[in-house]
Amino acid sequence: MDNGNVYVSKKHINKIFELLENDDDDAVQRLIDEGKAEKYDSKDFKEELKKDLQHDHAILMEVKKLWMNVKRDPKLLKFVNVLSNNVVLKKNHLIIFTESKETANYLFKNLNEE
Incomplete structure (x- = not known):
């Protein structure tokens, strides 16, 4: 929880996810430099937020585990x-x-x- 960054963008968040998935850090940095995204260091988050995020993560992992058994769409x-x-x-x-x-x-x- 204390490693990494969080990227925020009103219009380009999906593009950021795609770029991060493809390890295209240079393109992400260009969006930040152009003012189209912001980058926050996770170390700067308040402890309460970190605990809330860990709780949310645990819930999402449980939901994912339940979904793994669903074979019908x-x-x-x-x-x-x-x-x-x-x-x-x-x-x-x-x-x-x-x-x-x-x-x-x-x-x-x-x-x-x-």
């Missing part, structure tokens, strides 16, 4: 059903728009299995 099943049973959708090429790269990859993987 009702939204995906409904989507596949609509694609399979709608005559117009079934006979034409489709472009599916999504904001999230993870969702696009998930749909690509799962729709190709169908």
Whole structure:
């Protein structure tokens, strides 16, 4: 909890997450230098906030553990059903728009299995 930084940005937080995932520290620093993001050292956080964050982290890890047992995706099943049973959708090429790269990859993987 005392190691690392926290990045804050109203408009670019998803981009920051993506850059951090790709270890592109230079691009993150450019956003900070351009005033599009702020960087806070976690050592500067108050003890109370650190305890609250640790508590939240424990809850999220428990939720993640519960999710690991879920193998069925009702939204995906409904989507596949609509694609399979709608005559117009079934006979034409489709472009599916999504904001999230993870969702696009998930749909690509799962729709190709169908």
